Structures are given as C-alpha cells and as structure tokens.
Amino acid sequence: xxxxxxxxxxxxxxxxxxxxxxxxxxxxxxxxxxxxxxxxxxxxxxxxxxxxxxxxxxxxxxxxxxxxxxxxxxxxxxxxxxxxxxxxxxxxxxxxxxxxxxxxxxxxxxxxxxxxxxxxxxxxxxxxxxxxxxxxxxxxxxxxxxxxxxxxxxxxxxxxxxxxxxxxxxxxxxxxxxxxxxxxxxxxxxxxxxxxxxxxxxxxxxxxxxxxxxxxxxxxxxxxxxxxxxxxxxxxxxxxxxxxxxxxxxxxxxxxxxxxxxxxxxxxxxxxxxxxxxxxxxxxxxxxxxxxxxxxxxxxxxxxxxxxxxxxxxxxxxxxxxxx
Amino acid sequence: xxxxxxxxxxxxxxxxxxxxxxxxxxxxxxxxxxxxxxxxxxxxxxxxxxxxxxxxxxxxxxxxxxxxxxxxxxxxxxxxxxxxxxxxxxxxxxxxxxxxxxxxxxxxxxxxxxxxxxxxxxxxxxxxxxxxxxxxxxxxxxxxxxxxxxxxxxxxxxxxxxxxxxxxxxxxxxxxxxxxxxxxxxxxxxxxxxxxxxxxxxxxxxxxxxxxxxxxxxxxxxxxxxxxxxxxxxxxxxxxxxxxxxxxxxxxxxxxxxxxxxxxxxxxxxxxxxxxxxxxxxxxxxxxxxxxxxxxxxxxxxxxxxxxxxxxxxxxxxxxxxxx
Numbered sequence: 001x002x003x004x005x006x007x008x009x010x011x012x013x014x015x016x017x018x019x020x021x022x023x024x025x026x027x028x029x030x031x032x033x034x035x036x037x038x039x040x041x042x043x044x045x046x047x048x049x050x051x052x053x054x055x056x057x058x059x060x061x062x063x064x065x066x067x068x069x070x071x072x073x074x075x076x077x078x079x080x081x082x083x084x085x086x087x088x089x090x091x092x093x094x095x096x097x098x099x100x101x102x103x104x105x106x107x108x109x110x111x112x113x114x115x116x117x118x119x120x121x122x123x124x125x126x127x128x129x130x131x132x133x134x135x136x137x138x139x140x141x142x143x144x145x146x147x148x149x150x151x152x153x154x155x156x157x158x159x160x161x162x163x164x165x166x167x168x169x170x171x172x173x174x175x176x177x178x179x180x181x182x183x184x185x186x187x188x189x190x191x192x193x194x195x196x197x198x199x200x201x202x203x204x205x206x207x208x209x210x211x212x213x214x215x216x217x218x219x220x221x222x223x224x225x226x227x228x229x230x231x232x233x234x235x236x237x238x239x240x241x242x243x244x245x246x247x248x249x250x251x252x253x254x255x256x257x258x259x260x261x262x263x264x265x266x267x268x269x270x271x272x273x274x275x276x277x278x279x280x281x282x283x284x285x286x287x288x289x290x291x292x293x294x295x296x297x298x299x300x301x302x303x304x305x306x307x308x309x310x311x312x313x314x315x316x317x318x319x320x321x322x323x324x
Numbered sequence: 325x326x327x328x329x330x331x332x333x334x335x336x337x338x339x340x341x342x343x344x345x346x347x348x349x350x351x352x353x354x355x356x357x358x359x360x361x362x363x364x365x366x367x368x369x370x371x372x373x374x375x376x377x378x379x380x381x382x383x384x385x386x387x388x389x390x391x392x393x394x395x396x397x398x399x400x401x402x403x404x405x406x407x408x409x410x411x412x413x414x415x416x417x418x419x420x421x422x423x424x425x426x427x428x429x430x431x432x433x434x435x436x437x438x439x440x441x442x443x444x445x446x447x448x449x450x451x452x453x454x455x456x457x458x459x460x461x462x463x464x465x466x467x468x469x470x471x472x473x474x475x476x477x478x479x480x481x482x483x484x485x486x487x488x489x490x491x492x493x494x495x496x497x498x499x500x501x502x503x504x505x506x507x508x509x510x511x512x513x514x515x516x517x518x519x520x521x522x523x524x525x526x527x528x529x530x531x532x533x534x535x536x537x538x539x540x541x542x543x544x545x546x547x548x549x550x551x552x553x554x555x556x557x558x559x560x561x562x563x564x565x566x567x568x569x570x571x572x573x574x575x576x577x578x579x580x581x582x583x584x585x586x587x588x589x590x591x592x593x594x595x596x597x598x599x600x601x602x603x604x605x606x607x608x609x610x611x612x613x614x615x616x617x618x619x620x621x622x623x624x625x626x627x628x629x630x631x632x633x634x635x636x637x638x639x640x641x642x643x644x645x646x647x648x
Contacts, residue, residue: 142625145589145594146591146627149591149592149595149596150594150596150599189548192568193569193571194606195589226551227570227571227574244516245517245548245550246551247516247518247551265469266464267469268473270466270470270473270474271469271474279518301464301466303466
C-alpha cells in the first residue's frame, strides 16, 4: 500500500527546526535550495512513497497583491484584507514564472534528486479566501460567510480569480515536474453542503477542469468534510483525501469508484506503538486494500517522533489485505 | 416549532456587553443576580421558548481544585493542568450546594421569573478533560489524546471522576428547578468513532443514567460529530443536538426515533434576510416538522444582531410543515 504524510516535511524534524532558527517560514518557501532540502528530509528518513513540496498555501498570494506574513504560533496574517469589490479588483492575476520562480525552481531541483514522485500543491479558493477576508486564521469564518451571503457577485468573482491563479500555479508545478497535485481545502468543512455546492464547488471544478489535460493525478482534501465528500468528488478530482473522523469504509461507501487517501488520526502517532498499530491496521482494513493511499487524516503534529512515522511506513508497506 | 439558541445570552446583546465592561465572565457566572439577568435578556428580547442558564462549562472545575481563569479572546486558561495520575488524584469531588451555591441560586431566581422552561447545562467529560489536560483551548487535543492512548487507566479514572461531578451538578440544577439539561461536548467531534466509543461514551452514559430518574429531558450536543451521532445517541440522551454540517434529514436518518435539535449555521444570521430565511426554512423542512427543536448548529456569533434572531424566532413560530 503506498503511503505519504501530509506535513511530513517540517516541525517534527530536528534538522528542520534548526533551519527555522535561521530562516522564517516564508524565506524557506522562497529559497529553492532550502525548500528542496526540507522536502527531502522525510523522504530520506521515513521511506515514504511520495514527496510533498514544502511550501505554504499563502505563497502565491503575495505576488497577487496580498500583504501576507506568517506569524509563529498564529498562522498567516494579512495587512490588507479583502472586504469589498474594490479590494477584489485590486488583486493581480498570477504569472508563476515571474511571480513564484523559486517554487518552480524548487520543483526542478527536487525532480532531479528524488526517486519517488513529487506531489505539488495549492490551497483551494474557499480556504485562501477565508485568510484573505478574515486577515488571519478564523474559527467561524464569520466575515467570509457574511461576504459570501451578502454579495454573491463579488464572492464569485473572488472565487474565479483565485481558481484561475491556482490553475496557473498547479499547471506550472506539473510542467516543472510535479507528478501529482493536492488541492488543500482546509476550511471547506466549515460550510454546510448547500453553501459548499452553491458558493465553492464551481471554482473547485474550474481548477480540476483547468489542469486535467496534463494528466497528473489530482488529490482533493479538506477537514471535517464528512458531509461534503460526494459534493467534493463531483468537482472532478482523481482522489479524495478523507479526514480521520470518517471511517474509511464509510467514506468509500459515499464515494463509489473513487480512490481515497487517508486517514489515521494524527494524534494516534503520539500513542504507544501497540495502540497506534491497532488503529493503523483498522484504517488499512477499512480502506479495503485497493484504491487506497495511506496517509494521516490531517497533517503530522509537531510533537510526532519521526522514528514512529518510519515504523508506520514500514507497517503499511508490509500489510496485506486478508485473503478471501 | 419550539426554538432557542445556544449562546443566546451573551455578547450579541449591548446590555450584556455593558455588564461585561464592569465584571469578568467568571464574576457574572458566580453572582446569581447577574447570571439570572443575563439569562433573561434574550428571553425578553427574542421570544424564544426556553432560557439557557448563563454560565461557563469551567465553573464547576474551580472547586474541584482546577486553577482556572477565562482570558478574553482566548478562553479558559488553567494554571495547574492535569497531566498525571497524581494530578487526577488531587481533584476533589463536587458538592454543588457548598461548591457552586451561586449557580443553584441563579437557577432558583430564574425559575421564579421565567414563564418558559429553564435549560441547565454542563460541559461533557472529554471537553472538560481537554481543557484540564491542555491547560488552554487546543485545536488538535494532542496532549489529551496522548494521555488517553498511553494511560487508559488514569484516563478512565479522570472520565469517571468528571462524570460523577457532572451528575451531581446536573442533579442539583434540576432539583433547583431546571426543566431540562444540555450536556455540551464541544470537542468530542475531534475523536474518531472508535476512540469516542472506547474512551468517552462510557462516562457520558454514566451521566445520562445518573440523572434519568429525575425525568428532565437530557439534550446532548457536540460539534463536527456527524460520524458520532449514532454512538452519541447510544449513550442515552433524550434529544441530540446536531452540528450545522449535517443536513438535518441525514441526521434524522442516522437517529431513527430520536428528537433532534438544530441546526442552522450560526454564520447564516449574518446574511441578508432573504438568504437567512431560505436557509432557515430548509432546516425546518429537513427537520420534518415533528420531534425537532429549532436551534443553531453551534452558538450565536457575537456579531449577530439580536433583531435578526427575533425575526428568526418569529419565522420558526409561524412555519408549518407542508400538508401531505
């Protein structure tokens, strides 16, 4: 069974934390050699079957005119939040070769070094819009939803503008050598299904349509999206990443014929090995042994011991479905 | 259709904010006249069919030996987090008449004033344990789950100790005059179903069993619990509160025969009236017009205009299920 981990690159590695002592998160993302180095660390240490480009979903926003920084322990802070039609009109389209050359350079460096596929990635429109509108991470996305409900025209213009930027960004990553891409919709699960379908799904479909001709598998993931899985699948991805809250057999029941990725609770990696092993085997069994990429149901927690992840990779590689 | 709102008392009211300028949150909770006044504000202004006692889930923790304060904009902070068997052993049982007399006094004052039922409430064991172990609000509950996985004996002792305290607390509220109670399990939805069933459900059952003889309806609510609804219902409550993420007809399908409460997205109250009305009617229709208490799918957002809530109450009261 293939396996990789969301956020496999980063804070659980001492060598990453040493780099972060010297460089900000965005400096790492914008320096191809460093982004490549951080991307490689877990591939060397864990034996995973894919690398995921080390970056942050807000990286493409800065050249679009969003004044963003990442504050330690808080997340992205945006000095000029998008709250009106005028604010949306001021956003610039993204031209990856001139706007984010360092990302494409990191992809090229990695493709030369790796002997496993590289997964590129981007944030999804609702998730990016929430940061842009709230100006910071939000629990309730109140301003975001208020804009969505009160001014659907401006909302859809923002969604389309983000979708076009994400299409350009993912196409550039694939053309630079990424073998697959994951669209992270971290916050989509804050929406009920009606709103997801009305206000968000069209932009997500536009993204998957816009990169389909390149043939790279497209993975779509969000948290607390148990009720949205069918609607997310209808946007056209090749693989759906599943939150740990949804038993994987239940997810497969809602997504007939679509490969799934996931979905061990990241906190299980803090458990004693026996408890972790039992939970991981249950995920594998519920995954059914086909059309399943093993992963966590969200990102690796910073407290995680990389040795535990390596042991988990080994378990997944050795696991075989029950005969009969 | 009956209607009340979680967090209907509080920050959306100017008269509440004026009280908060003079008193801390915990002062309000510990002063019967003020807690009663805040509880009454929405009943007077909104026309809701029930009052919910104004308090905070951490109120009973202090007399148990937890050094807790509520920090504005952050939430509960605990100076002596519970991290070991020794820490659990130091916790004292709760004796409501001596430990939280002000809560029971507020209930008695309210029962004398109200012409609608008063709903009492308590936090549920997992949710309280997460605050006690993390020492502050947590997104991933990593320390909590780590303790749960690594030391199930201590974990279950903590769960049972909290369950006993909550039974005493809810019994005292009912005996003082509360007509129903709601158990808030805000964080239970962070658990996958296996873990909820193994580590949390037994303590919740113990609570519902422990107050059943008093005959007051017992409501159980948690957020992002779509996959847990059946397991939550199996703990024995009379009504299940449903998160806004789960379409209410889907929730009813998972909970045959059990009355449900909910579940409009609180952010919908920030929408223009037409959009809000359409969403509220959809909730009513999906609720099916029987065995349904209308509510939001989580607490009222502070930005909400009370006039909007009053109009929503009126809509719910006038709504009738389609004939045939």
